[in-house]
Amino acid sequence: MKEVIKGFRKIVYLSFPPEVSGRPVVCNLARRFDLSFNILKAEISPRQDGAMTLEISGLEEDFEKGINYLKENGVRITPVAQKIFRDDDACMHCGLCTAMCATGALYLDKATRRICFDVDKCSACGMCTRVCPVRAMTVDLDDNGGME
16 A cells, blocks of 8 residues: 555544445455545444444545445445534633543644634544533434435
């Protein structure tokens, strides 16, 4: 696999039906489309439904081909940006969430002393929702929509 300098990077949420969860469709992103991936979160239910938060990087053209491959194989793709929400009016900028944010999506702007949220870095892990005293951060775990 070739190294991509200044390549395309996106975090997506994948939903797998039972008939797909046992197949190596994610592995094929690397083998067939020269994409790198980092599994940020994965789970499989007792009914064999799968869910995975995945950071995919490579060339944008290869990313689009890989996403189409996943869709053709029954995987539902949702951008993480559609899974995580911040209520800016509720946030009191206490900073508790920044200590829990492993990706650096929540960080302190030193000039304004306010907490900023970069949704493109977010993995939708939900750690910020557990510590926010005013519940300004929410994660939608409902699988009703997909990336078109």
